[in-house]
Amino acid sequence: MYSYKYPHPAVTVDCAVFGLDDGDLKVLLIQRDLEPFAGSWALPGGFVKLEEDLEASARRELEEETGVTDLYLEQLATFGAPDRDPRERVITVAYLSIVNLFDHPVTAATDARKAAWFPVDALPRLAFDHEDILDLALARLRSKLRWQPLGFEFLPEKFTLTQVQRLYETILGEALDKRNFRKKILSTGLLVPLEEVETDVAHRAAQLYRFDRKEYARLQKKGYGFEI
Amino acid sequence: MYSYKYPHPAVTVDCAVFGLDDGDLKVLLIQRDLEPFAGSWALPGGFVKLEEDLEASARRELEEETGVTDLYLEQLATFGAPDRDPRERVITVAYLSIVNLFDHPVTAATDARKAAWFPVDALPRLAFDHEDILDLALARLRSKLRWQPLGFEFLPEKFTLTQVQRLYETILGEALDKRNFRKKILSTGLLVPLEEVETDVAHRAAQLYRFDRKEYARLQKKGYGFEI
DNA sequence: CCAAAAGTGTTAGAGATACACCCATGG
C-alpha cells in the first residue's frame, strides 16, 4: 500500500508499433485479458514502474505483452484526458515504434490473450482512447518519413531499392517515379551498395544495399534534411 | 491522504514560454520559493490535479505563478528520468508556449518569489532537468518556425513586415534577404494588409498587416507546408 | 535637406519533375 499527501495519477506507456507486410502498413495490437475492456484490442502498454525510465517501461511492456524487442522507439505524445480510463486517472505516455515485422515474431503474454498485426485500414474497435493515439502516430509516421530516413527501420538489414520505394509508396499512399526516387534516395549518401545481389528471383537480381546508420548519426549532428 | 495498491508517480507540467523583446529571444522563469532548489530559477509549472486535463494544468500553473494567461500552448515532450526530482518520482509533461511579451506582463505568485524574462543566451542555472527541457523547446521552436507560421504568436495583432522579418532573424539567428522574405511570407496568403500604417515613426510609415488565423486553420486541414 | 526605414523586379542557377526503353534472369 502506498500513501501520498496529494493524489497521484497512474502513469502508463502505450506503444504504436508499425510494421510493413508487403503492401500493408500494419500495427501491433494485443487483446486485453483484464477489465476494463477485457476482450478488446488495444495498443500494447502498461504501468510505469516507480524506478523505471519511461522508454525502458515501453520496451519492457512490449516484450512482456508481445515478445517484440530491439526496436526503434520514439516518444510520440502524452495523453491525459481525466476520463480516458474508467478506473482512475491514468496518464499515458505514447511511443511510436517501427519494426521489420518478419524479424519480430509476436507472442502474447502478460495481461494479453494474444498479440497480432492488423492492417491500419482494417482495425477493430480499440480500448480507451487508443484510436486517438494511433491516429496521431500515423500522422507523425507519414510526416517524419518525408524528411527523415526512418523507413529503413521497416526493412531487413539488406534490401533492394525497389523495396525502399514500395515502403514509401505504401506508407505515403502515392505512387513515386522510379528514376527520380532512386536519384533522391541515393543522393543522401546513406545507402551503401553491398557486393551481393538478390537471390531466388525469377528475373534480373537486384543490387542489395544497407543503410549506413553511422553516417546518418553524423549527418544528424550537423543539421540535416532530406525530402522525398 | 491517498492510498494506492501500486505506487504512482507524481505528475507535473512545466512550460517553456518564449517571448521576443526587440532583438532578444527570452524565456519566462520563476524563482522557486520552496525546496527543493529554493531560490533557483526554474520553468513555471507544478502538479497536475487529479480531475484536470494536462493542458489545463499548464495554463493554471502559468497563471498562478506568473500571471500570464491566454497563450499559444503545445505539448513538447514528457520527461521522466527516475531521479530527476530528489523528493520522489516525478514525471513532467513539458509544454512549449509563445507569447507577445508586451501583452503579457508578469507577476509572481504561488510557490514563486518572482517571475521574470531572461534572454535565452544569458540564463541562470536552472532547477531539476529544466535546462534539458529548455534545450529541446528551443530546438523545436526553431524547427517549427521554418515550416509553420508560429511566429505570429510573438507579435501584436497589427504588425509590419519588418517586424516579422526581425522576429525570424532573431530566432533563427541568421540574416534574411528583405525582398525574398517579403515575397515568401506574402505568398502564403496568410497576411492581410490593413487600411492603416504605422504611426509615430521618424521615417516612411510601414504598411500594417494582421495574421489570418481562419485562413490558416483552413489551410492546415488540407495539409499545408511553407518554408522560410 | 538629411536620416531612417519602406518598398520594389530581374536574372542566373539549382533542384524537381516528367518521361520510355533496354537488360538480365529463371522458368
Add this chain to the structure above:
DNA sequence: CCATGGGTGTATCTCTAACACTTTTGG
C-alpha cells in the same frame, strides 16, 4: 523465348538566391 522486374539519362520547368536603388516621412 517470354515474363518479370532491374536499371538507366535528358529536357523542361519551377523555385530559390543574389542583388541595389528609389520613395516617403519626420525632424
